[in-house]
Amino acid sequence: DAMVIQNPRYQVTQFGKPVTLSCSQTLNHNVMYWYQQKSSQAPKLLFHYYDKDFNNEADTPDNFQSRRPNTSFCFLDIRSPGLGDAAMYLCATSSRTGDNSPLHFGNGTRLTVT
Amino acid sequence: GQNIDQPTEMTATEGAIVQINCTYQTSGFNGLFWYQQHAGEAPTFLSYNVLDGLEEKGRFSSFLSRSKGYSYLLLKELQMKDSASYLCATLDSNYQLIWGAGTKLIIKP
Numbered sequence: 367d368a369m370v371i372q373n374p375r376y377q378v379t380q381f382g383k384p385v386t387l388s389c390s391q392t393l394n395h396n397v398m399y400w401y402q403q404k405s406s407q408a409p410k411l412l413f414h415y416y417d418k419d420f421n422n423e424a425d426t427p428d429n430f431q432s433r434r435p436n437t438s439f440c441f442l443d444i445r446s447p448g449l450g451d452a453a454m455y456l457c458a459t460s461s462r463t464g465d466n467s468p469l470h471f472g473n474g475t476r477l478t479v480t
Numbered sequence: 481g482q483n484i485d486q487p488t489e490m491t492a493t494e495g496a497i498v499q500i501n502c503t504y505q506t507s508g509f510n511g512l513f514w515y516q517q518h519a520g521e522a523p524t525f526l527s528y529n530v531l532d533g534l535e536e537k538g539r540f541s542s543f544l545s546r547s548k549g550y551s552y553l554l555l556k557e558l559q560m561k562d563s564a565s566y567l568c569a570t571l572d573s574n575y576q577l578i579w580g581a582g583t584k585l586i587i588k589p
Contacts, residue, residue, distance in 0.1 A: 406488070408567070408579035409523070456522055464575045466511045466530065471522035 369393070372457050372472035379447050380480055387442040387475045389457030395470070397463050398440040400432060401456040403474075409456055415440060416463055444477075452479045482506045484580035486568050491586045492558055500553045500566050500583045508573020514542050514553045515567040517582065523567055526553070555585075563587045 379385040401409040415434045431443040458469040492498040511530035515523035529544035541554040565582040
């Protein structure tokens with residue numbers, strides 16, 4: 367089945383220690399998104415790629431970076447995680463932007479910062 | 481500003497019917513989504529409405545009134561597996577998704 371896969375499901379990192387979360391997709395979708403979701407809150411869009419074009423949300427901290435080496439893979443790098451960065455990180459894809467294409471989410475990576 | 485309101489939590493009984501409401505104020509409107517999210521898992525797509533009226537999909541139905549800025553998700557014949565959060569999200573004039581914080585639905589036997 368075509369899908370969006372995130373690894374790992376659970377990640378523990380130390381305060382200030384860089385961490386990378388990964389996402390892969392077999393849907394061949396052009397658009398990949400990274401969301402941050404804290405408990406009982408709405409998902410917050412960090413950035414998205416349309417093909418190789420990177421789109422950063424205005425309020426995404428510089429601490430968060432992303433790479434998309436090819437259509438299938440996208441990475442979220444947190445350069446110096448703080449306690450406030452503990453959250454579920456969701457990767458999603460869609461076939462297009464600018465229309466009503468629904469998002470297809472991966473199962474998420476729950477990040478704990480100690 | 482852009483705003484989506486949903487109740488924080490609702491409780492219902494197995495086999496019953498529940499309606500989850502969502503009101504929105506956004507800059508333009510290009511449709512409204514409902515997603516289901518089980519605890520610790522990713523949201524999954526349930527429905528999309530862009531025209532007024534009721535869309536039915538099995539046990540789940542979604543209603544939209546654009547003039548009132550209002551939608552609801554109706555779940556019939558509730559099952560224990562329906563216990564989850566239900567997220568309302570709208571597409572604004574730039575086709576950006578605006579998310580609500582979700583309604584946690586608790587199903588009791």
